[in-house]
Amino acid sequence: MTKKWLRERAKDYYYRLAKSEGYRSRAAYKLLQTSEKYRFIKRGYVVLDLGAAPGGWMQIARELVGKDGYVLGVDLETIEGSSGIMWLHLLVI
Ligand SMILES: C[S@@+](CC[C@H](N)C(=O)[O-])C[C@H]1O[C@@H](n2cnc3c(N)ncnc32)[C@H](O)[C@@H]1O
Numbered sequence: 677m678t679k680k681w682l683r684e685r686a687k688d689y690y691y692r693l694a695k696s697e698g699y700r701s702r703a704a705y706k707l708l709q710t711s712e713k714y715r716f717i718k719r720g721y722v723v724l725d726l727g728a729a730p731g732g733w734m735q736i737a738r739e740l741v742g743k744d745g746y747v748l749g750v751d752l753e754t755i756e757g758s759s760g761i762m763w764l765h766l767l768v769i
Contacts, residue, residue, distance in 0.1 A: 694732065701732030708736050720744040729753040 690702035699705075711717045719742040725734050728749025737747045749755055754765050 699732050700730040704732035704736050707733045722746045725749040729755045731755050
């Protein structure tokens with residue numbers, strides 16, 4: 677087993693997990709793990725996600741801030757709608 681093989685396998689694991697748990701990207705787990713470790717997103721926070729598509733981090737942030745918090749995502753790409761998440765699509769000229 678090479679390091680590359682192990683890395684690819686882990687990526688596939690999180691990709692499949694994200695699909696089965698309804699997250700928009702496997703990146704969701706990166707934010708979940710780092711936020712659990714460092715606790716930098718707390719209930720009631722306002723989170724601005726720059727470069728947010730497809731929205732996996734926004735889903736996790738939404739869970740962490742709770743009903744009194746807000747999550748706003750900005751991206752050049754369209755972020756497909758989802759309840760409880762605000763997003764802003766920017767056209768840069
Ligand atoms: C790796 S993806 C982010 C994935 C996201 N964190 C998630 O959890 O789903 C990077 C995003 O940054 C966006 N992006 C790159 N440059 C940007 C810019 N100048 N302004 C807005 N969005 C940008 C891209 O369109 C892309 O969707």
